[in-house]
Every structure is written in structure tokens, then in C-alpha cells.
Amino acid sequence: MKGIPRAPLILGLAGLIPFIWGALTYLSDDLHTWGTHTFGSRFVGPYVQLFYGSVILSFMSGVLWGFATKTSGRKAATCYMLSVLPALWAFFKTGGGPVSTGTNLMYGFAGVLILDALFAYWRLTPTWWLRLRVTLTAIVLACLAVGVYL
Structure with missing residues (x-):
């Protein structure tokens, strides 16, 4: 994570919390029960x-x-x-049930990468951008895989 400015790094890592929390509450019945009573079933x-993945x-x-x-020019239009x-x-690939939605989100995040x-x-991003995105995407994919494959 060397060379990534502190603010994007911290905010990017913080943005992983709902994915990690979702995976943990999927894996632990006790944590799921506590989270449901504390935050509600949607969380x-x-x-x-x-x-959150759709957002x-x-x-x-x-x-x-x-x-x-x-x-x-043309590059901008592209x-x-x-x-x-x-x-x-x-918008089009979510809403078909948790496994298909999770699978489609995994494809979506891989596509964004x-x-x-x-x-x-094309040199339109900061030089550190791809290093940050690879790390964040790998964690998101691993977390979504918990709901899709377990």
C-alpha cells in the first residue's frame, strides 16, 4: 500500500467494513443474531x-x-x-436472490477492476489508483464469495 495517500487508503479500507461484516455475520450464527438484534436484519x-455492493x-x-x-474527443466519449x-x-443484475446477486456483484467488481x-x-487515474483498487477488490470478492459459495 506504499505510495497511496492516507485519506484514500483509510476511506477505502473503511468502505470494506460492510463487506467484511456481512461475511462474518454469515459465518457466525451468534454474530448474526447479535447483529440482527442490534442493527436489524438488513444489516x-x-x-x-x-x-452495499450495489451502492x-x-x-x-x-x-x-x-x-x-x-x-x-472520442476517448472521452468512450x-x-x-x-x-x-x-x-x-441495476440490471441484482435482485434475483442472494446467490445470483452475489455472483453478479462479483462479476461487476471484477469488471470495474x-x-x-x-x-x-490511459493515464486518467492517479499513479497509486490501481494498487489501491486491486487490494480493495480482492477483499470485496473474498467477502462476497462467502455468501455465494458457502
């Missing part, structure tokens, strides 16, 4: 992961849109078009 297990995919569309503003894909994916790499290749 435990796959429910928190799936809703974050949409957020990532906005981030990519911001990167698209750094170019012009970047703007690519930037809306994560939000559209979240590919878009991150493309935007980094």
Missing part, C-alpha cells in the same frame, strides 16, 4: 453485502466518470460510456 449476512458499484461509475473528464456500465450492471486498469493505462 447482517448477505443482505448488507448485496445492498458501491454505482459509486464506482461516478469515480470513473470523474476520470473521463480528464480526456476529450470513457463516459464505460463509466456508466457498473451502475447499469448493478478491468475498467480501472484501462483508465490507468
Whole structure:
């Protein structure tokens, strides 16, 4: 994580909390029960992961849109078009049950990482961006996999 500014690193890691919490409450019945009584059923297990994952995919569309503003012409049009894909994916590919939604979110986050790499290749992102995104995406995918594969 060397070279990543402190604020994006801390905020990025903090953004993992709902994914990690969802995985932990999926794996532990006691933690799930405590979380349900403390926070409500929407904030435990796959429910928190799936809703939050849809929100974050949409957020990532906005981030990519911001990167698209750094170019012009045809490349800008391509970047703007690519930037809306994560939000559209979240809209159309979630809601079909926890396993299919979790699977589709995993594909969505992997797809965003590919878009991150493309935007980094085009030098539209900060130099540290891809290092941060690879780490965050790996953790998100591992957490979502708990609900999909266990």
C-alpha cells in the first residue's frame, strides 16, 4: 500500500467494513443474531453485502466518470460510456436472490477492476489508483464469495 495517500487508503479500507461484516455475520450464527438484534436484519449476512455492493458499484461509475473528464474527443466519449456500465450492471443484475446477486456483484467488481486498469493505462487515474483498487477488490470478492459459495 506504499505510495497511496492516507485519506484514500483509510476511506477505502473503511468502505470494506460492510463487506467484511456481512461475511462474518454469515459465518457466525451468534454474530448474526447479535447483529440482527442490534442493527436489524438488513444489516447482517448477505443482505448488507448485496445492498452495499450495489451502492458501491454505482459509486464506482461516478469515480470513473470523474476520470473521463480528464480526456476529450472520442476517448472521452468512450470513457463516459464505460463509466456508466457498473451502475447499469448493478441495476440490471441484482435482485434475483442472494446467490445470483452475489455472483453478479462479483462479476461487476471484477469488471470495474478491468475498467480501472484501462483508465490507468490511459493515464486518467492517479499513479497509486490501481494498487489501491486491486487490494480493495480482492477483499470485496473474498467477502462476497462467502455468501455465494458457502
